[in-house]
Amino acid sequence: MDEAQLKSELQKYFGYPAFKEGQLDPILSVLAGKHTLATLPTGTGKSLIYQLSGYLLDGMVVIVSPLLSLMEDQVAQLKFMGEKRTASLNSMLQFEERQKLLSSLDQIKFLFLSPEMLQNQFVMNQLKQIPLALFVVDEAHCISQWGLDFRSDYLFLGAARQALGNPLTLALTATATSAVMGDIIGSLHIDGNALNVFEGPVDRANIYYKVAAMPPEEKNEHLLELLKRYPSPGIVYFSSKAQADAVAFMIRKKTSLRVEAYHADRTNEDRITIQHQFLQDELDLICATSAFGMGINKANIRYVIHYHMPNSLEEYVQEIGRAGRDGQQSTAVLLYSETDYNFKVKMLQGDFPSDFTIESAIKNKAVNPDYGSPTEQTLLQHILRQQLTKEEAKQFIAARRELKQNLLKRMKGFAETDNCRRAYISAYFGKSSLVKPSHCCDNCGIEEPPLVGTIIFGNAFPTKAVPHWEKIVSDLFLL
DNA sequence: CGTCAACTCCCTAAGGAGTTGACGGTGCGTTAGT
Numbered sequence: 001m002d003e004a005q006l007k008s009e010l011q012k013y014f015g016y017p018a019f020k021e022g023q024l025d026p027i028l029s030v031l032a033g034k035h036t037l038a039t040l041p042t043g044t045g046k047s048l049i050y051q052l053s054g055y056l057l058d059g060m061v062v063i064v065s066p067l068l069s070l071m072e073d074q075v076a077q078l079k080f081m082g083e084k085r086t087a088s089l090n091s092m093l094q095f096e097e098r099q100k101l102l103s104s105l106d107q108i109k110f111l112f113l114s115p116e117m118l119q120n121q122f123v124m125n126q127l128k129q130i131p132l133a134l135f136v137v138d139e140a141h142c143i144s145q146w147g148l149d150f151r152s153d154y155l156f157l158g159a160a161r162q163a164l165g166n167p168l169t170l171a172l173t174a175t176a177t178s179a180v181m182g183d184i185i186g187s188l189h190i191d192g193n194a195l196n197v198f199e200g201p202v203d204r205a206n207i208y209y210k211v212a213a214m215p216p217e218e219k220n221e222h223l224l225e226l227l228k229r230y231p232s233p234g235i236v237y238f239s240s241k242a243q244a245d246a247v248a249f250m251i252r253k254k255t256s257l258r259v260e261a262y263h264a265d266r267t268n269e270d271r272i273t274i275q276h277q278f279l280q281d282e283l284d285l286i287c288a289t290s291a292f293g294m295g296i297n298k299a300n301i302r303y304v305i306h307y308h309m310p311n312s313l314e315e316y317v318q319e320i321g322r323a324g325r326d327g328q329q330s331t332a333v334l335l336y337s338e339t340d341y342n343f344k345v346k347m348l349q350g351d352f353p354s355d356f357t358i359e360s361a362i363k364n365k366a367v368n369p370d371y372g373s374p375t376e377q378t379l380l381q382h383i384l385r386q387q388l389t390k391e392e393a394k395q396f397i398a399a400r401r402e403l404k405q406n407l408l409k410r411m412k413g414f415a416e417t418d419n420c421r422r423a424y425i426s427a428y429f430g431k432s433s434l435v436k437p438s439h440c441c442d443n444c445g446i447e448e449p450p451l452v453g454t455i456i457f458g459n460a461f462p463t464k465a466v467p468h469w470e471k472i473v474s475d476l477f478l479l
Numbered sequence: 480c481g482t483c484a485a486c487t488c489c490c491t492a493a494g495g496a497g498t499t500g501a502c503g504g505t506g507c508g509t510t511a512g513t
Contacts, residue, residue, distance in 0.1 A: 342480040
């Protein structure tokens with residue numbers, strides 16, 4: 001199929017007159033029967049790639065997705081477009097619903113599920129009965145980011161693929177270094193000769209980069225100064241749930257900004273409500289941990305501030321990439337402190353099993369569930385599955401530790417460089433050419449660009465807060 | 480890493496000095512049944 005024919009199919013199925021940048025080539029590749037890995041910035045219509053390809057191929061499209069909320073969003077979107085042959089197979093289904101779905105898979109065109117679900121033998125047996133058009137791995141960087149120490153089922157996607165007869169495969173992600181792409185291809189057991197890779201742009205020209213170095217105790221003050229100048233909405237990222245809560249509380253007390261904290265300790269209901277309010281512009285900013293963001297498609301986010309740096313530049317780029325999807329000028333600020341870096345280095349040490357733990361796990365052929373963090377246990381289970389010797393296991397752990405430390409060092413390098421930060425990111429992702437926008441970064445000696453929008457800070461709702469009775473009583477008795 | 484809260488000790492008791500320990504984040508599916 002050529003480009004002109006594809007365009008008319010696009011018109012027919014979706015009513016769009018033209019493809020967005022980066023969509024066409026992966027679709028042509030898939031339709032030519034090639035396994036395909038494509039990196040495209042979020043918000044540029046990644047899902048259309050498997051949707052249109054799926055329509056033009058016979059059989060069911062299976063989409064592996066990391067989050068229940070993403071599956072539900074995608075199903076809702078397809079149903080909204082009139083595609084009823086869509087379902088999500090996950091733990092939210094009642095047994096009867098699940099049974100009904102699994103016994104009528106031949107009625108389904110797009111099936112969403114988690115990597116964990118593909119470990120279920122009954123599910124796999126049902127899937128094997130159905131001809132597959134395409135096996136899609138959405139947010140494929142999760143394989144590399146989570147597979148070894150967090151959600152090990154990501155490592156078994158390759159085995160699941162093979163059990164399903166090596167179906168045509170499409171892996172999609174926003175950004176990936178060559179190392180991450182290597183992890184993805186390797187874990188999926190894809191034959192490199194039958195693979196096409198398409199890399200989209202990494203740079204986001206409308207985001208201005210800035211790093212402000214300061215000791216931790218000055219961050220609150222500095223953050224308030226920024227919020228005084230920046231129009232809503234925005235995101236502030238933290239690497240601790242407690243600090244996200246504390247700073248959200250502080251902002252609520254000192255400004256009239258509408259703010260909520262978002263992290264894994266919030267209830268599901270709260271998380272859904274907060275996300276919804278944010279999307280509806282009913283919140284000005286969210287104080288979040290890394291739990292917030294995947295699948296968030298909000299166009300008008302004006303700033304992303306990092307109260308703490310993340311563990312890698314990949315994560316940083318993903319998180320700041322949520323700003324300025326509408327193309328308007330936006331700003332990314334990192335509040336950098338070497339204390340934070342040292343703390344993360346220390347934490348990284350505790351993330352890995354000691355030699356003693358490795359040896360006893362291998363000796364007992366089992367992981368002691370009472371000892372070590374969940375991530376350590378996941379790593380040990382991997383060691384046992386791979387049947388590594390003690391020496392191999394120690395080398396594996398040492399290499400893993402070094403890799404994580406290097407990721408962190410490159411993040412630190414970004415914060416501390418005196419050269420162009422945009423160029424640093426570009427080089428990190430292996431891009432050779434870079435066109436610098438007029439508002440590049442603080443190191444390019446360029447003033448921070450003005451942002452368009454309404455500044456709320458302290459003047460929108462001048463309310464004198466009435467303290468809760470418990471607070472009055474507590475103050476009275478100096479509790 | 481370096482800070483800070485909680486604890487112990489002193490012993491007349493109170494509160495000050497010294498010591499110790501804590502200190503990060505991401506989510507599936509799970510339960511019986513096909």
